[in-house]
Amino acid sequence: MLDAEFFCRWLTLAASWVERDADRLTALDSPIGDADHGSNLLRGFRAVIATLDEQHPDTPGAVLAVAGRRLVSTVGGASGPLYGTLLRRTGKALGDAVEVDRDELAEALRTGVDAVAGLGGATPGDKTMLDALVPAATALRTSFAAAREAAEQGALATTPMLARKGRASYVGERSIGHQDPGATSSALLVAALAETAGASGEEDTSGE
Amino acid sequence: MLDAEFFCRWLTLAASWVERDADRLTALDSPIGDADHGSNLLRGFRAVIATLDEQHPDTPGAVLAVAGRRLVSTVGGASGPLYGTLLRRTGKALGDAVEVDRDELAEALRTGVDAVAGLGGATPGDKTMLDALVPAATALRTSFAAAREAAEQGALATTPMLARKGRASYVGERSIGHQDPGATSSALLVAALAETAGASGEEDTSGE
Amino acid sequence: MKMLINVAETVVADGLRGLAAAHPELTVDVESRVVVRRDAPLEGRVGLVSGGGSGHEPLHAGFVGPGMLSAACPGEVFTSPVPDQMVRAAAAVDSGAGVLFIVKNYTGDVLNFDMAAELAEDEGIQVAKVLVNDDVAVTDSLYTAGRRGTGATLFVEKLAGAAAEEGRPLEQVQAIARQVNENTRSFGVALSAVTTPAKGSPTFDLPAGELELGIGIHGEPGRERRAMMTSGEIADFAVDAVLEDLQPSNPVLVLVNGMGGTPLLELYGFNAEVQRVLSQRRVAVARTLVGNYVTSLDMAGASVTLCQVDEELLRLWDAPVSTPGLRWGM
């Protein structure tokens, strides 16, 4: 079962991976964007970790809600409200439970991903974070490892796509051939989740 | 003997050499100046030629006076008033004579060079056009070829000098090691004079 | 790439400290990143709040003051500000007459301002919004995030600001802002790529001898790359691109805007060509503004914005304004 502690470990690992990969994310955001995705997430995840350290929320839902609100108030740009909404709505869907299993998380994540789609108006194939998040949420029903793999494949699949949402859409045809930074960071977050689960022996927390 | 025609030929040749060497003069004016000496003289000599074509002054003195005035009103910068004064005062010293010999020109040029020194307050060794003009005016008493050689040597000798006048003085010690653009263009003007004299068989026009 | 900065992380805060020192007539909250005119809130007057990423100076903080914005929220470089800033700004300028949010049409700006509007309304502030989307380089808006907000922002902020200063009610100020946006179009070119402090190197490669046509103000490449053109050719291209979208029957306000790295001498020369094209196309020019107003850090290049005005809008344009970036009549 996954408790508040688990979600804090996930976000801490995610933050350290963002720290490590910030320059790569910013570089991906250069040819088809405005070269800030890495520094945006860096700022956001540093703030999230500081707030979690301070507030110690005691349910999975509260951890994600706090983290999401913090992203909204520190990131800015497109990814701030989108990732903020993802975590907040996923957290809200988890309710007050002190522990949740993988299935419950998969279902809540689906709600969160739907909220992202609703907010930004994008669908898979538009070359956005949804191209990693949507398959990841589905695959999470199977396993953490499958979610990781699905997100990774989803991110890679954005390369040949023509961007239809966000800043990359401005460059039109020239967006083709570049991997989407948001899909890449989404894959990173999902990979951190799987890594945390693996390290905690949680690959089998499914209720089934 | 040197008539108005001769002086027009000189200035025409000088103008074509300025045309050819403008980029080099501007390049010399870059490390120790403001990168405009070539384009300054280009503008000035084009205007001089146009005016001479239009006005056909009929004495050596008038040719130089017209050319000098034209330089003053088209060049700007330091070299405009200085070269303008050089030609105007040399021309004035030649008086109304329809023809002059080399000695007379040498004497008039000395007056012109003195006027440049008076106007700009520089003396030889300050790394300016005077380092070419002063020895050239002296050597012209001997021959056109000697004047050319003296001006050329004078220009080369500016390289190790520390600039004490004009823009190059601002960079202090860093002016050392660069040939002065104004001395270089002076050597070019004197060389054009010698070349014109040689082509006209005038090397022997001395009154002596 | 060398910059006149301390470290990339503090450029926005450092800039705000410097703004505060130079402009005592503004209240600058460096911590919360909100810039407010000192006399706000003004009884019975609508508050105008704008904001967006930093790096476009003087936009927006440089347009705060009498006759223009009531407050601005600068985000990180090229990054939309966060809702907290906007809510704080709205609260600082609302006198009960309501607040107009001026939002440039970028996904980030739209989402953050939307969230802010909800939060501000929860606090009892009446909020109206205007979306600025004038950049004709972004076509097929069905398949994109829609046209970007660029040079029109200056006209929206100035004209709506003059209307607010006159004490017009919120719906009217919003209607004027929308009217301005609908009558304004822009097109920009880049001669060099931009370098952000965070990245430290140009955001894209632009070889010598080529330029980008149809660029935005965030360092993103344009729609098309061509062999370098003369200022006259660029003026033809840019003005015609705008006129394809906007056929003015009334006179226009012209903004010949520098992206930041192009010398003013070149901008004035470019303006001469822009005016030539406009007169060839029989477009009457009411006023012209030349300078660096909606910039993209050190990017070399320029944009042309045309804003069609009736007599009322022209009067609002000429109305007094006193901000760090735009000032006349007072």
Add this chain to the structure above:
Amino acid sequence: MKMLINVAETVVADGLRGLAAAHPELTVDVESRVVVRRDAPLEGRVGLVSGGGSGHEPLHAGFVGPGMLSAACPGEVFTSPVPDQMVRAAAAVDSGAGVLFIVKNYTGDVLNFDMAAELAEDEGIQVAKVLVNDDVAVTDSLYTAGRRGTGATLFVEKLAGAAAEEGRPLEQVQAIARQVNENTRSFGVALSAVTTPAKGSPTFDLPAGELELGIGIHGEPGRERRAMMTSGEIADFAVDAVLEDLQPSNPVLVLVNGMGGTPLLELYGFNAEVQRVLSQRRVAVARTLVGNYVTSLDMAGASVTLCQVDEELLRLWDAPVSTPGLRWGM
């Protein structure tokens, strides 16, 4: 190096055509290269004529207008104008009260203005001169052409302009101009070299990771090259260099001036550091101006100018001014 120009030969004329189109309140003689405020000559008022090479915009043509210059003579890029321009300008603005020539201390400017003064006096115009030489980077003035005129020019033009606008006689306007110059000092740094249209490539090599200290505004290299410094370190260096020469007992006007290629965001951040140093050195600041005013085409970098003022000079600074480049109070 790409530029937004037609050809190098016409940049100044093109710029003047563009200035004329944007500023109907100026009389721009593109052919003769003289820019005059439309209402000149003003009965009983001293005329203020300035000039210098182009490439420093808005200086000087952008400072023509009520409360500042009566006329400006733009030369070729970085090249002093010629006497004909200055004589024409003097004739256009002289009402019989005489004309003050504002001359930056460069050999070319000095020689050309001297010739012009002679010619103008031949035409019966009373001419007085003021020499601006504020750049502390040029030391040992015995062995140089003397200190350069840089940022102080703006203060001389503004304060003498305000005095002329009040109807003060020529000697008084000249005395004020001299007082301002004597109480003003500047120091500049470059992060990149400048590229002139005529040369088309940077005037000197400045490797990544190094900066030039003590530069002028004509693309000449500085006195010293150092490893890149932070904006705080540069502020310490520049302010201390100025204060070594000028120990103000009165408050100062501060100009944090961009050389053209440095974003306004960075200039404001630099201003924050300049203000920190001034407060550490216990120098009282009366007013601060931040922006690109005395530029060097696309050069990246900035200069700091301090102008010590008494109450009278401060009053003249605050007096209304209305020019393309500097405007307040009207």
